Amino acid sequence: xxxxxxxxxxxxxxxxxxxxxxxxxxxxxxxxxxxxxxxxxxxxxxxxxxxxxxxxxxxxxxxxxxxxxxxxxxxxxxxxxxxxxxxxxxxxxxxxxxxxxxxxxxxxxxxxxxxxxxxxxxxxxxxxxxxxxxxxxxxxxxxxxxxxxxxxxxxxxxxxxxxxxxxxxxxxxxxxxxxxxxxxxxxxxxxxxxxxxxxxxxxxxxx
Numbered sequence: 001x002x003x004x005x006x007x008x009x010x011x012x013x014x015x016x017x018x019x020x021x022x023x024x025x026x027x028x029x030x031x032x033x034x035x036x037x038x039x040x041x042x043x044x045x046x047x048x049x050x051x052x053x054x055x056x057x058x059x060x061x062x063x064x065x066x067x068x069x070x071x072x073x074x075x076x077x078x079x080x081x082x083x084x085x086x087x088x089x090x091x092x093x094x095x096x097x098x099x100x101x102x103x104x105x106x107x108x109x110x111x112x113x114x115x116x117x118x119x120x121x122x123x124x125x126x127x128x129x130x131x132x133x134x135x136x137x138x139x140x141x142x143x144x145x146x147x148x149x150x151x152x153x154x155x156x157x158x159x160x161x162x163x164x165x166x167x168x169x170x171x172x173x174x175x176x177x178x179x180x181x182x183x184x185x186x187x188x189x190x191x192x193x194x195x196x197x198x199x200x201x202x203x204x205x206x207x
Contacts, residue, residue, distance in 0.1 A: 011197050012099040014121050015039075015189060016107045016114045018166055019129035020159035022140045024175045028129060029108045031182045036189055040103040043094060045071070048086035061094075079109065079116035089113075092120070104189070111165045125192050127185065128169035132176040134159070 019025035033039050045061040047068050056062050063071075068087045071077050080089025090107070098105045107117060118124045131137035134156060141152045171188050175181040 011199060012102075013104040013189075013192055014095070014107065014117060014124040015104065015127060015192075016109060016117050016124055017127045017129060017185070018109060018111055018114055018169070019175075020131070020137070020162045021155055022137050022144065022159070023129045023131050024140075024178060024181070025129045026108055027178065028173070028175065028182055028185055029106055032185050032189065033106060035182075036186055038103050039106055039189065040098055042090050042098070042105050042107045044088050044090050045094075046086060046088045048088075061091075078120045079107075079113040081110075081112055090117075095121075104193070111162060114166075114169070125171070125188070126169040127171045127173060127188060128163075128166050129173050129175055129181070130163065132174055136176070 017025055017029050029041070033041055043057070043059075043061060045063050045068060047063060047065045050056065050060070050062050054060065065087070068080075068089070071089075071091060072080060076091050076093065077089045078092045078095055080087060082088075095105060107113065109117070114124075114126055118126065131140065137159060138152060138156060141147055141155055147155060173181050173184045173188075
């Protein structure tokens with residue numbers, strides 16, 4: 001991740017990437033952030049306790065339940081959800097601070113979070129990562145060796161439901177080859193950055 005900012009790219013962007021479990025979404029997002037200039041991960045706020053090695057402000061912003069609920073009540077959250085009694089979400093201030101530093105922001109979140117982001121930021125770019133087939137996804141889940149046979153079946157069933165819900169996303173990347181899928185993700189980011197930038201055009205002709 002580099003801090004240099006192209007002077008012509010005055011409009012900052014949000015990229016929302018979602019996928020069923022086992023598709024390699026997180027690895028693709030990490031690759032993009034490592035290799036695409038001026039792109040950074042969104043850092044979420046959470047009410048859960050820090051795990052060993054996690055740092056406040058790097059992995060998450062760790063807050064109390066009261067603080068989080070206050071953020072929600074004051075409409076300070078761009079997106080949020082509750083999982084197993086803990087809250088997770090992104091504040092509008094976090095996004096604005098990233099923009100002010102010259103970064104586009106990448107979200108690795110589920111469909112519910114994507115809907116909230118696109119409601120708050122209609123120009124957000126939504127990207128769905130899919131496996132080449134459900135048979136390939138099944139093999140990937142089995143090879144992870146973290147789920148038993150019943151759990152794999154449950155995850156596959158859930159994956160079909162998630163894909164159906166996410167059919168409204170703007171872009172689809174099929175992760176058959178990681179190298180090609182990573183290239184497609186970076187290409188989408190590059191294409192969105194090259195879209196008509198009216199602010200830059202106005203500044204250029206009025207210079």
